[in-house]
Amino acid sequence: MTNVLTATKPPAMQTPIERNYLDVSGVGKAFRGVRVMDAMNFRMAKGELVSLLGPSGCGKTTLLRIIAGLMAADEGAVVLGGRNITTLPAHKRNISVVFQNYALFPHLTVAENVAFGLRARGTAKGDTAKPVAEALALVRMTEFADRPIAALSGGQQQRVAVARALVVDPDLLLLDEPFSALDRKLRETMQVELKAMLRDRGITAIFVTHDQEEALGVSDRIAVMNAGRIEQFADPSTLYARPNSPFVMDFVGLSTRLHGTVTSHDAGMITVKTAIGDLHARANFPVGTAVLLGVRPELVAPDPDPQMNSVTVPLRDVMVLGSKTVLHGVANDADRVLCELPGIRSGFSHGQTATLGWSIEDTLVYEVAG
Amino acid sequence: MIARLDRISLLAVPALVFLAAIYALPLMMLLAKSFQGPEGTGISAYIEFFSDPYNLNVLWRTIRVALLTTLLALLIAYPTAFAMARANGIWLTVFLVALVLPMSLGVVVKAFAWSILFRANGALNEFMQWIGLTSGPIRMMFTETALVVGAANVFLPFMVLPIYAVVRQLNASLPDAAASLGATPLFRFTHVTLPLTLPGVVAGAAFVFSLSISMYVIPSLIVGERQQTMSMLIARSFLYLRDETLGSTISAILLAIAVAVVLFSSWLAGRLGARQ
Ligand SMILES: Nc1ncnc2c1ncn2[C@@H]1O[C@H](COP(=O)(O)OP(=O)(O)O)[C@@H](O)[C@H]1O
Ligand SMILES: [Mg+2]
Numbered sequence: 001m002t003n004v005l006t007a008t009k010p011p012a013m014q015t016p017i018e019r020n021y022l023d024v025s026g027v028g029k030a031f032r033g034v035r036v037m038d039a040m041n042f043r044m045a046k047g048e049l050v051s052l053l054g055p056s057g058c059g060k061t062t063l064l065r066i067i068a069g070l071m072a073a074d075e076g077a078v079v080l081g082g083r084n085i086t087t088l089p090a091h092k093r094n095i096s097v098v099f100q101n102y103a104l105f106p107h108l109t110v111a112e113n114v115a116f117g118l119r120a121r122g123t124a125k126g127d128t129a130k131p132v133a134e135a136l137a138l139v140r141m142t143e144f145a146d147r148p149i150a151a152l153s154g155g156q157q158q159r160v161a162v163a164r165a166l167v168v169d170p171d172l173l174l175l176d177e178p179f180s181a182l183d184r185k186l187r188e189t190m191q192v193e194l195k196a197m198l199r200d201r202g203i204t205a206i207f208v209t210h211d212q213e214e215a216l217g218v219s220d221r222i223a224v225m226n227a228g229r230i231e232q233f234a235d236p237s238t239l240y241a242r243p244n245s246p247f248v249m250d251f252v253g254l255s256t257r258l259h260g261t262v263t264s265h266d267a268g269m270i271t272v273k274t275a276i277g278d279l280h281a282r283a284n285f286p287v288g289t290a291v292l293l294g295v296r297p298e299l300v301a302p303d304p305d306p307q308m309n310s311v312t313v314p315l316r317d318v319m320v321l322g323s324k325t326v327l328h329g330v331a332n333d334a335d336r337v338l339c340e341l342p343g344i345r346s347g348f349s350h351g352q353t354a355t356l357g358w359s360i361e362d363t364l365v366y367e368v369a370g
Numbered sequence: 371m372i373a374r375l376d377r378i379s380l381l382a383v384p385a386l387v388f389l390a391a392i393y394a395l396p397l398m399m400l401l402a403k404s405f406q407g408p409e410g411t412g413i414s415a416y417i418e419f420f421s422d423p424y425n426l427n428v429l430w431r432t433i434r435v436a437l438l439t440t441l442l443a444l445l446i447a448y449p450t451a452f453a454m455a456r457a458n459g460i461w462l463t464v465f466l467v468a469l470v471l472p473m474s475l476g477v478v479v480k481a482f483a484w485s486i487l488f489r490a491n492g493a494l495n496e497f498m499q500w501i502g503l504t505s506g507p508i509r510m511m512f513t514e515t516a517l518v519v520g521a522a523n524v525f526l527p528f529m530v531l532p533i534y535a536v537v538r539q540l541n542a543s544l545p546d547a548a549a550s551l552g553a554t555p556l557f558r559f560t561h562v563t564l565p566l567t568l569p570g571v572v573a574g575a576a577f578v579f580s581l582s583i584s585m586y587v588i589p590s591l592i593v594g595e596r597q598q599t600m601s602m603l604i605a606r607s608f609l610y611l612r613d614e615t616l617g618s619t620i621s622a623i624l625l626a627i628a629v630a631v632v633l634f635s636s637w638l639a640g641r642l643g644a645r646q
Contacts, residue, residue, distance in 0.1 A: 091551075091555075092552075095550060096550060099543050099546070099547060101543060105544060105562060117553075120551050120554070164551070
């Protein structure tokens, strides 16, 4: 009998996480003289599932290709499992990639595609049957083993690509927007399946996406990228509750946006004059600083207490979405107040004025260029 | 039946009529002649042809030259097609012009240009003697090697273009996928790039082989009467010997080889393309 406690304790909980299994440091890249990545640092622990989240063209694929060895960085180093792999060619890295377009081999069957990595590593043809069958069973594609690739739907091709990447037991799995070509329903199912599959097998993986909901749902930690830099690298709840820049606040979820100027500063509390009144936030900015205030929509509610931040705004839109009702208040051209209430709420209508409020503690504040 | 006929397929009618009138009909008449000897209808003309060692020699030379020409053209064309698929803008134009423009020059002009380079007192012989590679002029014109080199040069576009068409369609992330799965550059080539480009190779090889096996002007200019090929035998039979039966017989044999190559290559291309 083993001790039940030690047997069930996840190892990651026992020891402080050492976040240097993958260590990308000082990586830079230019295409024809145009810098798209500068001094990129990126570290993660073994067994982690990290998302790279950012708008199209911010350098996510470039970073993946550099890690996979499919593209050389101009400077910087990539270390995996303590081994410097910066100059190692892709085929010697044991890093699997699931490509955005799946990149399945059209001249091979499903089973031959999955067997490819084993064959490339010198496994005899007869010895691939068992691992290939296991990998296909894992993605529930067993009955498609002898089909040609062209006969598969997008979702099925996606599964084959995952099976092909996993069958070689990679040290690191890179997934480049693997679900972007799938419809919403299928995408959500696949997200749940993939997450469970990677967790169960303890696979270390980087998951690239431009969809913030997908990133929040799938990953242990999220690196938000913008223009070749990482803006913030944190777990989903920190990222959502405490975004460290207006970019992250806007890219991950929606929020109220109100511009203003600091008019007083006292004991870690500032007062900000905005177009729709004075508001408070916990921060240490000197008087005169131009700031942007934000707050997540579900933290905003009607009829606030007197000690809370409170604004009265005309409602431009009232969206009843079933599980929630969203009020869209206008402050001025650039600024808005968003309020999200659970369930279906009546009593609000377009054009009406509403008084909305939120806690000072929940108020996000960023210095902006005046 | 008529109701099920695809209307778009009617667009092929002009081409079919044209081919039937200009190609198939005269060819059938020609073939019919090969079975009509002085002693009546039969295959005696074929027996006679195959029992003459000289004819067998010509037949074997023709096939050998066609095979070598196809091989040489393939070796040059395959990497060229990849370079072209990589090129864009001005470089692609340069490639295409370099490939297509010489076709408009005509074989006669080319052959005389080669003779300046390759003849006994030509530029290449002078150069090889000057650097001390050879001690005297070596024979380069009027050899089978010269014929193969010349034919491969003339027919190169017919090999490059079909391969280029296939390479351009190649998904560039497939070699990357193979590399990330642990495939060495050689394994990537033999298991991904080559199988995927083989349909283009088959098409190009069928073109060049068919053209080389029936070529007449190029061997006439480069090797002359000394080393006959099948087409030269046909021409001689009709023009000088006035022996229509012999001419038709050799034509039929040549046609049979060409048909076999075309059928085999379409079968091969079909098999290769079946899964894609
Ligand atoms: N091969 C390339 N040649 C030139 N520019 C490139 C190349 N690959 C990427 N880029 C540029 O680098 C930037 C980052 O691209 P990429 O990494 O593909 O972004 P993402 O995957 O986040 O959409 C983009 O501006 C893109 O235009
Ligand atoms: Mg990308």
